[in-house]
Amino acid sequence: MTAAIDVRGLFKLYNGKIRALDGVDLRVEATRVFAFLGPNGSGKTTLMRILTTQIRPTSGQASIFGLDAVRNGQEIRRIIGYVPQETSVWLDISGYENLLVYSKIYGVPAGMRQKRIQDALQSMGIEEMADRMVKSYSGGMVRRLEIACALLVGPKILFLDEPTIGLDPSARKAVWENLISFKKEYGTTVFFNTHYMDEADLYSDEIAIINKGSIVKSGTASELKQSLRSEIIQVYPDGRIDGQVLKSIRDLAFVRGAINNNSHLEIVVEDSETKLPLILDVLRNEGVSLKRICTAKPTLDDVFLKYAGAIRFKGKGEDPAEKALQA
């Protein structure tokens, strides 16, 4: 089956020296929701602009449903929907008029226009606002209108560049809920760039992380999280823990690190669910009674910071897992 997106050895140099993309390989299967993550300036938008035929790559190949992004630009533009990061509707006309003008620009046949417009409005849940001037819309409504405009062509693939940037949490949720129910109904492939890890986690089937122009990691959200292979078990004893206890924990083959953090022990393992009982056995044998146990699984934030971040850990500025490993 032809991939929705197939990218091979893609390079993009700006002004002959700035390396925006440095050998990207990427495959996105049809009907998937694909999240593309990366820090600012990592090449996310450059890749999207090449895939949507706005700019040409310096070398390498990119194709959309088998159509070459350089040679078959015109054909690609007929099957994609694209929503740029910045506002892409006219503010001084109504939402309906935007849809009408875009349907004409996109060449939707006259007989199908009204139906397509109604469907797009309905898909994004903005029927009631259709006749209001876009100026009076909230940020979330503008974004839903922009996505509605992209749905007019009946796209096989939807490209969204930071679709929820600058929106409040409830507006973000509204955008995504409408998108996902549209996607379920029509099976459209969705490819989006984002900074919001929670969105990638919740709504994507697959994720790729790009850093400095190359893809550093890809997989499903749970694969990526598991790839860190460091879950932390925190054990709060009733009293102090002596060095002997710490040593016997560290002696366990599956323990990747452990530190005594005064009030509690931090133990790093690959999989806390199967290893916790074994650790409890050791603690019981050493005669330690426990007040509380908690486990922390890595989040997508941790994954992002590990593969693409210069800063090691959010919050206190250090990674307890890392520290525990060093101890």
Add this chain to the structure above:
Amino acid sequence: MINMALDDSIREMFAMIELEIRRLRHDRTEIYTRAVQPILWLGVFGTIMGRVNAIPTGGLPYIDYITPGVLLQSTIFVSVFYGLTIVWERETGILKRLLVAPTSIYATVIGRSIASGVRAVVQALIIFPVAILLGVKFIANPFYIAAAFLILFLVSGGFAAISILVASIMKTRERFMGLGQALIMPLFFASNALYPIDMMPSALQLFAVLNPLTYAVDAIRGLMISGELGNILVDVLAILVFDMVVFALASLSFRKILE
């Protein structure tokens, strides 16, 4: 294939015109405020200078003489500042989106230019009745008047293309504003809008001959006021050549606007 591309292009142009008409329907403030200046040119400058009788107008009242030029100036103002819309659309994501639509870039540029021409004609239609009230005597032939408006439309479209070209190069609002201002008045003064070319210093005369506004003023003055249509073919030809050159240049530069 070529047929389909042509259909796409024509459709795109009409969509752009429709967009402009819809925007105008919602908000005409700009058209009204922009009408103030040309009305002052006619009502104040035209009336006072008319009393001096210093300019050979071929027997026409001075206010009648300058009406075509003032109408053109007002429409060209609209066109030249149309580029600001393009600059705004560049700052937002609209241009990116238009470039990703299945239409040619030429259709987008020409469509936008023509759309601006429509806006400009609406501007002229506001000033036209005011000129009648001020006592300007137009030739009472609806075909001549319609032809004059058609020429206004063609010239305005061309200047909108120049504006798009400038927007592609300048890219920011501030730089654009400066150049827009610097463009209009010299064009206006170095044309036959306010005085015959013969009265100018010879260097300026050369510039006036290359100035598309000169041909437009001559044609519109012939059609609306004087009835002298001896040069009309040359005038129309000059305007068409001007349009084609600037449409081509604007289309070529437009892809660069996003870089």
